[in-house]
Every structure is written in structure tokens, then in C-alpha cells.
Amino acid sequence: MDPSQGIPPPLSQGWGYGVTVGFGLAFAAGMMGITEILKRSTGENNRHFETFAVAGRKIGTGLTATAVISSWAWSTALLSSSQITYNYGVAGAYWFAAGCLVQICFFALIAIQSKRRVPHAHTVLEVVKARYGVFAHAVYAVLCIATNIIASVNMFLGASAAIAALTGMNTVAAIFLLPVGVCLYTITGGLRATFITDYLHTVALLIICVYLILKALTSEAVGGVDNLWRMVEAAGIMNPVEGNHNGSYLTMSSQNAIAFGTLHTLGNFGLVLLDSSYWQKAFSADITAAAPGYILGGVLYFGIPWALGTVMGCVGIGLGASQAPSWPVHGRMLTMSESNNGLVLPYSALAVNGSAGAVAVVIVIFMAVTSTSSAQIVAVSSIVSSDLFHTYLHPKATEKQIIWVSRAACVSFALVAAAVSTALYYAGLSLTWTLYFLGVITCPGMVTISLTVLWNRQTKAAAILSPLIGLAAGIAVWISTAWYYGDGVINVTTTGALIPCMWGNITSFAVPAILSPAISLIFPSEPFSWERFNSIKLISDDDASSVQEEKENRFVDTFTPEQESYMARMSKWAFGLGIFFFLAVWVLVPFGQYGAYTTFSKPFFRGWIVVSIIWLFATLLIVTFMPPIEGRHTLLALLTGKPRADASAQNVHKRAEKGTILPDETSSDSDGAADQNATARASPVEEAEKKV
Known part of the structure; x- marks a missing residue:
């Protein structure tokens, strides 16, 4: 039996x-x-690096x-939110959620400014190199990887x-097998495949989460809110x-x-800003979709x-303490x-729904880890290639x-990540250990990398020295406080x-x-000109052609006045x-209640649970129906096998009238037959392009 397990596995291997x-x-x-059907019906060809790495830069809201x-929605989030609640009470789940919201909303600013200032970028490291040079590029490559x-x-x-706890499967085998399927569809479809699997995985994950919550609250063991x-x-x-x-x-x-x-908020801020996958998805989004x-x-x-x-953590607290x-x-x-190994959620699901609960947890954990690891794999493969x-x-x-190198990097990174995970598993590190520690590694570069696209006065010296000194200081403080609070003992x-x-x-x-x-203001340099980011070029075999040169020249004056105003x-x-x-979310609600020094009454707890479930249901409905509605023309092309050129033209026409379409979007060679037909039919768009 695996050391992390306290019971015989309820499911077979x-x-x-x-x-x-x-x-x-x-x-x-x-x-x-699906990738092959997309190529045939909509002309999306993942043999082009622009499609493989940034999905054609046209992803909707x-x-x-x-x-x-x-x-x-990491497996960590599902497991740790229940575990933190189990350890600290209802405040734990709230702080876990709050610690994930603020940085994503902040990244909306990064996303729209990236679309505005670096429209050709594929990775955030390209942006760093264009602004600060080779040495900074190397420093941030290490931090990002x-x-x-x-x-x-x-x-x-x-x-x-x-x-392993629920099935008896060997833990090391699980570590190495989890990314196998991810690698297969990622090397085939690139970032576009990641977006589609994100949708499928997330819908399935949300359905199972709703099922687990409702089943827990209505189970005989719990007996209601x-x-x-x-x-x-x-x-x-x-x-x-x-x-x-x-x-x-x-x-x-x-x-x-x-x-x-x-700890969680700072660590996640660093994780978002140093994880190139978030930048890639921002680069991939349509102008109108990036911030929203x-x-x-x-x-x-x-x-x-x-x-x-909240629900599954409280179920674990209540059933465990009452010796149900x-x-x-x-x-x-x-x-x-x-x-620490995240067994609160599995054990709570098993307690309220038997083996069916265990099956649900295994599936939802698989959905979460594969979807998120796909983004990690694409990010690293794009950096390498x-x-x-x-x-x-x-x-x-x-x-x-380049794409072959990217595919090789997908497999290599999956193996490296699995190998490192195995080594740390045998060293005795757990889910909680890595969750608490990760901010020490991710936080040093978060300020400087965001200022790279937000503040034109940050100097090269500040961008390089600040994260290196911050990393050294963070590790020193972490080790010294661990020694202090551990009475002179340094161990896992x-x-x-x-x-600490x-x-x-x-x-x-x-x-x-x-x-x-401080460095930027005390030792200033000339303010950076955002136009220098135009040195980042699209990756295409047709770079030397007159068509490609025209597209890139037009990107010097990338956007119309309407688009600039919109952004x-x-x-x-x-x-x-x-x-x-x-x-x-981070100040008024939690600290207001903290200062009140009260405990939840029964009606307040009831309302707390009901509102959280309504929020989850709203998430399920929006995630399930919004992407298909937005992509209904592409979906129809997938189902019929025929491109909807007329619908695409109408969509392009409407967006052009609003001033929210890239000047070269309708003439991209990689967009395929559907977009070419759309261009031919949308004469107002051609007129708009001539004005640009």
C-alpha cells in the first residue's frame, strides 16, 4: 500500500x-x-507555426x-481547496478562491496591452529579448521554465x-502516464488543440464538481446543509x-x-506572470476577447x-469529527x-457516495491535470522551439x-517534469509542500516581467538584477525562517x-x-519606444514574399484609430x-468578517453555501454554452464538413465596422479557404483595409 494511503483502495488498479x-x-x-476536420473544413492548418503556437490569434471571449x-482549475485547486478548508475552516476555501481571482483580472490588463504593443509575439520571452537583449532573455528563460x-x-x-489512494495504482506509474495522452494531442494540434480540450475538460470537470457537491449535501451521511x-x-x-x-x-x-x-495570492501572481502559457493564450485571443x-x-x-x-472540506471535518x-x-x-497529500476530497467523496464518489474524483482529477499540463507543455515547447x-x-x-522541434520539446518536457516529480516524491515532498513553496520561485520575476509591457522606464539593469536578487533573498528568508520556527532543524x-x-x-x-x-529611477535610461517591439516578426516560410512583407509593413501601423480607442x-x-x-474580494469581504470576530450562524452558513453553488452553476452554464454560440459557424463547418464562407464574411464585416478586426486578418494565408472566400465577399472590409 502506498505510504500516503490510510485505507485499502476502494477501486481496483x-x-x-x-x-x-x-x-x-x-x-x-x-x-x-478534430484537428484534421478543422484543417479540411475551415482551412486551419497546424503545419503553420502561427496556428500551432498561437492558434491564429483569433480565439473568442x-x-x-x-x-x-x-x-x-488544477488538480491542485480541487484537492487543496478542500484540504485548506479541512485545516483552517471555511476561511480556507474562500482564501483559496480569492487568491486565484485577483491576478487573472490583473492579467486582463497585461493581455490587452500585449495585443496592443506586441501583436506578433509568440512567447513572453520574445518580448523580453526585444526589449532587454540576450542576457535578460536567458535569465527569464530559466525563471519561466x-x-x-x-x-x-x-x-x-x-x-x-x-x-493511487483510490485505485491502488502505483504512484510513479501515475506520474508518468498522466501526460501521455496530453503529449499525443498537443504535438498533433498545438495550442488550438489545447483550447478545444480545455473546453471539453472544463465542461466535464464542472459537471462532476456540481455532482459531487449536490450528492454530498443530499447524502444520508450529511443530511443537508x-x-x-x-x-x-x-x-x-x-x-x-x-x-x-x-x-x-x-x-x-x-x-x-x-x-x-x-502566500497563495503572491505565489499565484508569480505563477500567472512567469507561466508563458498565459501569455500565449493572451496572444492567441482576438482583440475583442483578450481583456473580457x-x-x-x-x-x-x-x-x-x-x-x-467549502462543501467537501466541511464534509470531511463533520464526518471525521463525528466518527460517522x-x-x-x-x-x-x-x-x-x-x-498534505490531498486526500480530503477523495475521502469525503467516498464517504458520501461510496465507490461512485471515488470514480468521480479519479475522473475529475484526470480532467484537471491533463488540461492544465497541456498548457504547460505547449508553453515550454514554444520556448524551446x-x-x-x-x-x-x-x-x-x-x-x-520549428514545429518538429516543438513536438520533440513537448515529449521531452513531459518526461523531465515526470522525472522531477518522481524524485521529489521519493524525497518525501507532498502536494502541500510544493503548493506553499512555489511562490519562492515564481514571485521574483512577476513585477519586472509585467512592467516590460506596462512601463517604458524600467531599465535593463533593473529587469535583470531585481529578480535575481529577489530570488536569492526569498530562498535565504525561507530557509532561515524554517530553521527558526523548526527549532534549528531543516527538513521536509x-x-x-x-x-516560513x-x-x-x-x-x-x-x-x-x-x-x-528604485534602480530605474536612480540610474535612468532613455524611455523605451514601444514601436521597437515591431522587431518581433511572424514565423512563416513566406517571410521573403511580397505578400508577407506587406503584412509586416502594415503592422508598423498595426491598428486603426477605432481599434486604438477600443484597446x-x-x-x-x-x-x-x-x-x-x-x-x-481580497480586502473588504474577508478582512471585514475577520474584524467582526464572529462565527457563521446556521442561516448565514446556509446562504454562504447556496451562493457558492449558484456561482458554480453559473460557471457551468456560461462555459458550456458561450463558446459554441460564439463559434457556431465553425461548429457548423465541423458538423457538415463544408466551410461557412458566407457566415464568416458576415462576421468579419460586422467586426470591421466596429473597428475590432486586425487590418491583415482577412488576408492571412494561413486562414484557409473560408477566410479567403469571406474576404472576397466582404467588399466593405476591403475598403477598410485600403484606408489602413
Whole structure:
């Protein structure tokens, strides 16, 4: 039996291998088929690097929002939100959700400014190189790849531990088999395949989350929301929570929950900004979709960890403390090892729904980890192929060669991430350890990389020195505080504790946040001209052709006045909404309740649960129906096998009238027959292009 397990596995190993291998191969086969149909019916050819790496830069709002939710709905989020609630009470799930919303809304500003200032970029590292040069490019390449590795390790450790506990599958086998299907459909379809699987995975994930919550609340073991409140209230009396008001699980006055919220928010800020996959999805979004897609995705995602974490975490608290017969480890609460490995959600699902609950958790964990790891794999493969191979090793490489390198990098990164995860698993590290620690690695570059597209006065020295000094300071503070709070002992337990990791995260963020503006203002250089980002070129085998040169020359004056006005408005909206959500979700609600020093009454708890479930249902409905409605013409082409040129033309025409279409969008060679026909039929668009 796996060390992380406290009970015999309720499911056979066949379930573990069947889901990780069978589902993975089934999704891979399905996505290969969809990719081929897309190529035939809509002309989307993933043999072009622009399509493979940035999906043609025309992703709509609904699919962008879904991709954001998918990228954020880690297996870690599903497992840890329940675990944090189990440890700190209802404040834990709220802080987990709040710690994921504010940075996505902030990234909406990054997304629209990236579309505005670096319209040709494929990765964020291209932007860094264009502004600061080769050495900075190397520094941030290391930071970005390290971020992708620690993120992947965190996902693989949590997912494999949960699957092993429920099925008896070997943990190392689960680690290596989880990315197999992902690699297959990613190397075939590129980022476009990632967007489509994001949609399919997210819809399935949300349906299962709703099922688990409703099944838990209506189960005989729980007996409804009111009875759950009574069980959790009694648990706080029997096992008071250190640092919580009156030791209650039903309070927002929780010192450890706030410490976790601080750590989690900073770590996630760094994760979003240093994970190239978020930038790639911003580059892939249509102008009209970039900011709204990220804001909508961040707001909708909030309901997932809030609802699932609150309900399933409270179920674990109530059933464990009351020694309910259905609780898998009957007669006791979970050990620290079981909790740290994310077993609260699996055990709670097993308690309220038996083996069916276990099956649901295995499937939802698989959906979450494969969808998110796909984004990680695409991000690293694009860095290797575009930023390393094409930039330094073979500048004259063809698209075919670049894509082959990208595909090889997909497989290589999956193997490296699995190998590192295995090594850390044998070293005794857990889901919680990597969750707490990751901000020490991700936070140092978050300020400087965002200022790269937001502030033209940040200097090269500030961009290079600040994250390096911040990383060194963060690691030093993390180790020293672990030694202090661990009474002179440095080991897995002390270095993975909440408080040392929180101070390491804060230091990794604060040092560069102070140093970068200070260095830039004390030792200033000429303000950066945003037009220099036009040195970033589209990757195409037709670069030398007159058509391609015309397209690139036109990108010097990329946007019409209407488009510039639109993006300026969206930048203000993104900034304003980012501030609003930070104040509302991260400051007013939690700290207002913290200062009240109250516990949840039964009616308040009932309302808290109901609102979180409504939020989750809204997320399910919007994610399920918005992307198909927006992409109905493409969907019709997929179903009929015939391109809808007339519909595409009408869509392009409408967007051109609004001033929200790229000047060269309707003439892109990679758009295929449908868009060519659309251009031919939309004479007003041609007139607009002539004016540009």
C-alpha cells in the first residue's frame, strides 16, 4: 500500500490505468480527428507555426475564458481547496478562491496591452529579448521554465497521490502516464488543440464538481446543509482550530487562513506572470476577447474552489469529527500525511457516495491535470522551439523544422517534469509542500516581467538584477525562517511549513518590487519606444514574399484609430476592474468578517453555501454554452464538413465596422479557404483595409 494511503483502495488498479491511459488515448484520438476536420473544413492548418503556437490569434471571449478557467482549475485547486478548508475552516476555501481571482483580472490588463504593443509575439520571452537583449532573455528563460516545472510537479504529485489512494495504482506509474495522452494531442494540434480540450475538460470537470457537491449535501451521511453546519460546529468544539476565533471552523477570523491567502495570492501572481502559457493564450485571443476573456474567466473560476472546497472540506471535518460509520478512516481525523497529500476530497467523496464518489474524483482529477499540463507543455515547447532553436541555433529554420522541434520539446518536457516529480516524491515532498513553496520561485520575476509591457522606464539593469536578487533573498528568508520556527532543524517538514513559506514568498515579491523602480529611477535610461517591439516578426516560410512583407509593413501601423480607442478603453476597464475585485474580494469581504470576530450562524452558513453553488452553476452554464454560440459557424463547418464562407464574411464585416478586426486578418494565408472566400465577399472590409 502506498505510504500516503490510510485505507485499502476502494477501486481496483484497472480504474487507475483505465482512466490515465484509456481516457488519455481516447482524448488524444478525438483531438487528432478534430484537428484534421478543422484543417479540411475551415482551412486551419497546424503545419503553420502561427496556428500551432498561437492558434491564429483569433480565439473568442468564451473560449478564452474557458481556457483561463482550465489553466486555473488544477488538480491542485480541487484537492487543496478542500484540504485548506479541512485545516483552517471555511476561511480556507474562500482564501483559496480569492487568491486565484485577483491576478487573472490583473492579467486582463497585461493581455490587452500585449495585443496592443506586441501583436506578433509568440512567447513572453520574445518580448523580453526585444526589449532587454540576450542576457535578460536567458535569465527569464530559466525563471519561466522553472515556473513550468514547479507547476507541473505540483499537479503530478497531487493527482498521482489521489489516484493511487483510490485505485491502488502505483504512484510513479501515475506520474508518468498522466501526460501521455496530453503529449499525443498537443504535438498533433498545438495550442488550438489545447483550447478545444480545455473546453471539453472544463465542461466535464464542472459537471462532476456540481455532482459531487449536490450528492454530498443530499447524502444520508450529511443530511443537508443545516445538519452539516451542526456537525462542523461540534467539530470546532471537540477539536478547536489554533488561531481561529473561538477555535471554530465556521469563522473568517482565522490567522492561518490569512497567512495562506497571502502566500497563495503572491505565489499565484508569480505563477500567472512567469507561466508563458498565459501569455500565449493572451496572444492567441482576438482583440475583442483578450481583456473580457480573462476577466470573465477569473470571475467564473472563483466559484469552483469556493463551492467545492467549502462543501467537501466541511464534509470531511463533520464526518471525521463525528466518527460517522461512512468516514473511510473511521474513528479518527486524517493524519498530516494524508491531508498534505490531498486526500480530503477523495475521502469525503467516498464517504458520501461510496465507490461512485471515488470514480468521480479519479475522473475529475484526470480532467484537471491533463488540461492544465497541456498548457504547460505547449508553453515550454514554444520556448524551446521559438526562443532557443529558431532564435539562436537555426534562425533560417523552416516552419516544419520549428514545429518538429516543438513536438520533440513537448515529449521531452513531459518526461523531465515526470522525472522531477518522481524524485521529489521519493524525497518525501507532498502536494502541500510544493503548493506553499512555489511562490519562492515564481514571485521574483512577476513585477519586472509585467512592467516590460506596462512601463517604458524600467531599465535593463533593473529587469535583470531585481529578480535575481529577489530570488536569492526569498530562498535565504525561507530557509532561515524554517530553521527558526523548526527549532534549528531543516527538513521536509520545517521547510514545507506555512509561515516560513509565506515569508519566503513575501520576500521574493517585495525585493524586486522595491528594487526595480528604485534602480530605474536612480540610474535612468532613455524611455523605451514601444514601436521597437515591431522587431518581433511572424514565423512563416513566406517571410521573403511580397505578400508577407506587406503584412509586416502594415503592422508598423498595426491598428486603426477605432481599434486604438477600443484597446485604450479596455485597458482602463481592465485596470479598474482589477482594483475593484482586489478591494471587494481580497480586502473588504474577508478582512471585514475577520474584524467582526464572529462565527457563521446556521442561516448565514446556509446562504454562504447556496451562493457558492449558484456561482458554480453559473460557471457551468456560461462555459458550456458561450463558446459554441460564439463559434457556431465553425461548429457548423465541423458538423457538415463544408466551410461557412458566407457566415464568416458576415462576421468579419460586422467586426470591421466596429473597428475590432486586425487590418491583415482577412488576408492571412494561413486562414484557409473560408477566410479567403469571406474576404472576397466582404467588399466593405476591403475598403477598410485600403484606408489602413
